Amino acid sequence: MKRLFRTCLLASAMAAGLGLSTLGLSTAAGAAEGPSNDDLLNDAKSTGDVLTYGMGLQAQRFSPLDKLTPDTVKGLIPVWSFSFGGEKQRGQEAQPIVHDGTIYxxxxxxxxxxxxxxxxQKKWQYDHRLPEGIMPCCDxxxxxxxxxxxxxxxxxLDARLVALNKDTGKVVWSKKIADYQAGFSAxxxxxIVDGKIITGNSGGEFGVVGAVEARDAETGELIWTRPTVEGNMGTLNGKESTMTGKLNAxxxxxxxxxxxxxxxxxxxxDPETKMLFFGTGNPAPWNSHLRPGDNLYTSSTLxxxxxxxEIKWHYQTTPHDGWDFDGVNxxxxxxxKKDGQVIKAGAKADRNGFFYVLDRTxxxxxxxxxFVTKITWAKEIDLKTGRPVYVDENRPGAPEAAEKGKSVFAAPAFLGAKNWMPMAYSPATDLFYVPANExxxxxxxxxxxxxKGAAYLGAGFTIKPLYNDYIGALRAIDPKTGKIVWEYKNxxxxxxxxxxTAGNLVFTGTPEGYLKAFDAKSGKEVWHFNTGSGVVGSPVTWEQDGEQYVAVVSGxxxxxxxWGGDVAKLVKDINQGGSLWVFKLPKA
Amino acid sequence: MTDLTRRQLLSFSAAALAAGAIPRRAGARPLDDVTAAGRLRVAVYRDNPPFSFHRDGTLVGVDVDLARTIAERLGVGIEYMELTAGETVADDLRNAVWKGHYLGGGVADIMMHVPYEKEFGLRNPEAVLFAPYQREHFALARNPMRMTQPMLAALPDEPVGVEIDSIPDFFLLGAFGGRLRDRVVHYMTIPLAVAALEKGEVAAVVATQSQVEAALGERVKNFPVTPVTFPGMMTSSWDIGLAVKDNSRDLAYAVGDIVAALLEDGTVAGVFGKYGVTHNAIPTE
Structure with a gap:
């Protein structure tokens, strides 16, 4: 049955003129054993599955599928919806994985x-038993x-990494990656790259240093760790390797x-340069006046x-971050493709409001x-030095030195011009599609x-919309010029x-409950469907039995x-939810 | 495991389950409900020595003992709810007494260790602050051989220990134009900082007086403790009391009377003394 299903997929892929790589064949043969490393490397091209977060390890979130187009998308209909159940709901920010007829x-x-x-139909469900006392920062x-x-x-959420058998849902191993009692979460x-499962860390109110860690995907055993802050020592195979940066530099x-x-x-x-790219969060303590210097490698890409x-290069988007911008994007x-050349580039829409294009080698x-209309902290990024030209007077002051009661307005807000939500890139239009907030x-x-029972002078924040009619803006950006080609306001x-998708479409969800589709070239909204609760997950598409499917979580x-301050009040009437919606374009 | 079961495990103590009781968790209960339930649920901070912390697996501390005495005087049993500190105490009040954390676990009837101050109370109308039982201030513990004077401005060129992310931490990093910045040594807890003081890794430790006295214990005779002020950083002393949800004023009155009696008869001072901490009574105004 599985083999038949696969054969159908391959046949349709061939019919679509996408070519048949040997990698695709290995997927067909390896359905029972699950995806190989080659399958993961080929995920951006394979259309019958979604094996990686980002729909390809480069995370372009681009599908070569083209059955759905601005013309045909009106025929996209819901096939089924699956409830996550339970009495607790809250935010559903997942991207589904699709493999061998199963959605994970x-x-x-x-x-x-x-x-x-x-x-x-549900095959299995795993409910992680969460201990008391976890404190995830953000839902x-x-x-x-x-x-x-x-x-x-x-x-x-208790900072563990869990490996389960894909067919039974039984736990194979479960490893602690950080101490939830110290405020860590994940x-x-x-x-997954070359058999290593690679993770970052999150949370940690204080006493935390960011790290990237690689484990053996089979056993969960730690292979290497790389702290993100200068002066801390990395490890390789249980021994100290090299120091990150230079001590006290x-x-x-x-x-x-x-x-x-x-x-x-x-x-x-990126399989081409064989490099991992990890964004790093803001430095601590929050008050930047207490930690002079660039504070490498916080608010950076490594x-x-x-x-x-080992660190091959770094680029710091917000040196000496004093706004809680982070650089995790x-x-x-x-x-x-610029001036007749093809440059191996990478793009990052940073929380600080700038869209960066780097030479990724x-x-x-x-x-x-x-990529947003108002940025108060820097005038521009100096293309020669790669550093921001700060507006010094707009840096938040030291609490003990500042005038009492004085309020400063800063944009973007600390939730960022773009927060966690991933953008997409289309090699068909050569445009990036960035979910931004004003x-x-x-x-x-x-x-x-x-x-904790002790008194101090603190800073207060409240987030405010910049405009009356919209906060969200989906923007198509030309990476050659940085120009915004179109925008959709939400x-x-x-x-x-x-x-x-190659079918000239862009999909994204809205807190109002819609999954929406836009013409990738013009930005015209061509389809929408209300899922019943806010959509804050990442949609995916694949082909199954010769039909193009789309899935997204709602909740x-x-x-x-x-944390949204005034904005939280605007969205307080949105009902919570928790479900997976699957759509398809039925065969004519 | 179903969600319901998991939630029950998260929410209810083993004792409550053993007793077969399914306690109501909808909100903080006024006095009658506490009496009817026969149990007072009290929020205390997790890992907050000497006020609430685990010693050999048992929850102990000044706040823990005081809460037990309050429950005894009310004639009810006690159940502790350990609270992980949030960004600010305003978050803690929400999680502990008037709304509950969004992860579940419900709320407590009263919360210990809440700053008692009018302005702060006005900014948190969902809670009632009452019964202050300790005046807190910052203090310096020093090695008198290396630091002859107990004055921050006269700190010699020696390392000084603080608890990470604490008020003394922020103060010393920024004070005197950052002159002390390179000499501030961060520890996860004050007991660790005090151990470093004894070993000679630092010449002084700055923390709240309660923290530093309790951590020093008998060693206080070798490392004198002196109150300090942080110039430019607001008042250097404040009061600690209790909180309930704003619908539970009758409970606050009853507990407030008990605390007043415990202060009067020396019980509070005795509890502080048991943990090696000086009880600073709040002067009546």
Missing amino acids: VTGSYSRLYAVDAKTG VVNRGAAIYKDKVYFAT TAAPL SWSGDLYKTGGGATWLGGTY AIDPANG ELVSFDL NGKLINASP WGMDIWNEPITYK PAPLWGGVLT WGGAVPL
């Missing part, structure tokens, strides 16, 4: 489901699973030991060798342009505040991932209702 999807509260892709979300050979993997989808005293830089959004991989965890590898800046924040010094903030939540 994660839900809030560290749950993982295997569902029959044709019927929506109980999970962004997706990974699949390799006979196992599926996901990270849990929500990102794992990345960009940090005072012993602050590097607790310098932040969490890698909470995971990473991407290129890492998957074999040993994904670097998407792509071919930049060496981390050198090619271009940087704003908001700023008031920052003021509170006369007195308290933490009343509520956008918080879901983007998908684009409002995430950081906006928790």
Whole structure:
């Protein structure tokens, strides 16, 4: 039955003129054993499955499928919907994985489901038992699973990595990746490269240093660790390897030991340059006046060798971050066709409001342009030095020095011009599709505040929309020029991932409940469907029995209702949910 | 395991399950409900020595003992809810007494160790702050051989230990134009900082007086403790009390009367003394 199904897929792929690679064949033969490393490497091209977070390790979120087009998409209809169940719902930020007729999807509260892709029938469900005392910062979300050979993997809110048999849902191994009692958590989808499962870390109110870690996917044994903050020592095969950066080069005293830089959004991989790209979080403590220097490698992108965890290059988007911008956003590898040349480039839409195009072989800046309308912290990014030209007077002041009661307005807000939600790149249109938000924040010094029973001078923040009619904006950006080619404005903030297809379509969800499709060239909205709760997950598409399918999770939540200030009030009437919706374009 | 079962395990203590009781978790219960249930549920901070912490697997501390005494005087049993500290105490009040954490676990009837201050109370109208039982301030513990004067401005060129992400941490990193920044050594807890002081890794430790006294214990005679102020950083002393949800004023009155009696008869001072901490009574205004 499985073999027949596969044969159909391959036949249709051939019919679609996509070519038949040997990699595709190995998928067909290896259905029972699950996807091989070659299958993962080929995921961006294979159309019958979705094996990786990002729909390809480079995370372009582009599908070569073209049955759905701006013309045919009106025929896209729901096939089934699967409820995550339980009495607790909250944010559903996952991207489904599709393999061999099964959809693997994660839900809030560290749950993982295997569902029959044709019927929506549940095959198994794994509910991770969460201990008391976990403190995830930003809702109980999970962004997706990974699949390799006979196992599926996901990270849990109590900072564990769990490997389950893909057919039975039975736990094969479960490893602690960080201490939840110290405030760590894990929500990102794992990345699997050359048999290694590679993860970042997240959470940790204090005392945390970000790290990227590689484990043997078979056993879960640790292979290497790479701290993200200068002065900390990496490990390889249980021994100290090399120090990250140089001790005290960009940090005072012993602050590097607790310098932040969490890698909470995971990473991407480029098979061409054989580099991992991981974004790093903001430095600690929050008050930048207490930690002079660039604070490397926080709020940066790091290129890492998957074999040993060595850093190949770094690019810091916000040196000496004083706004809680983070630099965790994904670097998407792509071919930049410019002046008759093809450059191996990478693009990153940073929380700080700039869209960066880098040479991904060496981390050198090619271009940087704003992708939101208002940026108060920097005038521009100097293309020669690669550094921001700060607006010094707009840096939040030191609480003890600042005028009492003075409020400063800063944009973007700390939730970022783009938060976690992944963008997409289409090699068909040569455009990036970036889910952005137009908001700023008031920052003021509170006369007195308290933490764990002790008094101090703190800073208060509240997020404010910049415009009355919209916050979210899906923007098509030309990476050659940084110009915005089209935009779609959404009343509520956008918080879901983007998908684009060779059929000239762009899909994304909205908190209002819609999954929407747009013409990739013009931005015209060509289809929408209301899923019943906010869509803050990442849609995927694949082909099954000769028909093109689309799937997305529905369930409002995430950081906006928790941290959104005035914006949280705007979206407070959106009902929660928890379901997987599957659509298809039926055969004519 | 179904979600329902998991939630029950998260929410209910083993004792409650053993007793076969299915307690109501909808909200903080006023006095009658506490009496009817025969149990007072009290929120205390997780890992907050000397106020609430685990010693050999048992929850102990000043706040833990005081809460037990309060429950005894009310004539009910006690159940502790350990609370992981959030960004600010405003978050903790929401999680502990008036709404509950979004992960579940419900709320407590009262919360210990809440700053008692008018302005702070006005900013948190969902909770009632009452019964202050300790005046807190910051203090410096020093090695008198290496640091002859107990004054921050006169800190010699020696390393000084703090608890990471604490107020003394922020103060010392920024104070005097950052002059001390390279000499601030961060520890996860004050007991670790005090151990470093004894070993000679640092010449002084700055923390709240309660933290540093409790961590020093008998060693206080070798490492004198002196109150310090942080110039430019607001008041250096504040009061600690209790909180309930705003619908539970009758419970606050009853517990407030008990705390007043415990302060009066020296019980509170005795509990502080048991953990090696000086009880600083709050002067009546």
